[in-house]
Amino acid sequence: MEPVHVAIVYYSATGTVHALAQAAAEGAEKAGAHVRLRKVAELAPPQAINANPAWAQHLQDAADVAEVGHDDLEWADAVLFGTPTRFGNPASQLRAFIDTTGPLWFQGKLADKVYSAFTASNTAHGGQESTLLALGNTFYHWGGIIVPPGYTDPVQFQSGNPYGTSHVAGDGPLSEVALQAARYQARRVVETAAALKAGRDA
Numbered sequence: 001m002e003p004v005h006v007a008i009v010y011y012s013a014t015g016t017v018h019a020l021a022q023a024a025a026e027g028a029e030k031a032g033a034h035v036r037l038r039k040v041a042e043l044a045p046p047q048a049i050n051a052n053p054a055w056a057q058h059l060q061d062a063a064d065v066a067e068v069g070h071d072d073l074e075w076a077d078a079v080l081f082g083t084p085t086r087f088g089n090p091a092s093q094l095r096a097f098i099d100t101t102g103p104l105w106f107q108g109k110l111a112d113k114v115y116s117a118f119t120a121s122n123t124a125h126g127g128q129e130s131t132l133l134a135l136g137n138t139f140y141h142w143g144g145i146i147v148p149p150g151y152t153d154p155v156q157f158q159s160g161n162p163y164g165t166s167h168v169a170g171d172g173p174l175s176e177v178a179l180q181a182a183r184y185q186a187r188r189v190v191e192t193a194a195a196l197k198a199g200r201d202a
């Protein structure tokens with residue numbers, strides 16, 4: 001069977017979600033998938049970015065990551081979306097990309113794929129679940145198959161978010177538990193997509 005195609009599509013201002021996206025890519029690759037790691041375009045004005053040295057630095061550090069296009073979504077059997085929390089919602093940069101996908105949606109090209117999401121926030125009750133659930137609204141409209149991590153692996157009892165991998169950036173750098181949770185979430189996505197693919201090919 002052709003390996004599962006996984007696109008990991010993310011926005012990150014200061015690097016936290018980027019690191020989660022990289023861990024998800026590792027997890028998906030280890031599970032046997034072909035992976036495309038893709039960022040969405042930065043839309044904030046330079047004066048906003050340059051007012052925050054960590055933001056300006058990450059923009060430079062991630063210069064080599066390819067920007068997502070519609071072809072990446074078409075290619076993918078499964079898509080993991082990553083975004084920081086912005087007032088309890090996904091970042092507008094990720095939303096702006098999602099809002100260009102009407103033509104794909106209209107042709108049914110976003111349906112029947114596996115979708116899952118991960119996030120970061122500054123505080124523990126700062127809106128991780130609301131951000132992930134808000135992304136879920138879009139997956140419903142696309143006719144996607146939503147695959148959350150739940151509590152289906154021991155790491156989930158440590159990381160503690162059944163909706164999707166998440167990290168509290170205000171607590172400091174990413175822990176090994178959060179990175180493992182991202183790898184695990186991606187593996188679960190690959191395994192589910194592979195089972196669907198095998199069933200459809202049968």
Ligand SMILES: Cc1cc2nc3c(=O)[nH]c(=O)nc-3n(C[C@H](O)[C@H](O)[C@H](O)COP(=O)(O)O)c2cc1C
Nearest residue numbers: 012013014015016017084087088120121122123126
């Ligand atoms: C405009 C704005 C809104 C934010 N809103 C929230 C929020 O509602 N809750 C929260 O805990 N953190 C909030 N944050 C903090 C970010 O979520 C946090 O910096 C981010 O998760 C770090 O991820 P990154 O390094 O990938 O950019 C906000 C940050 C910005 C710039």
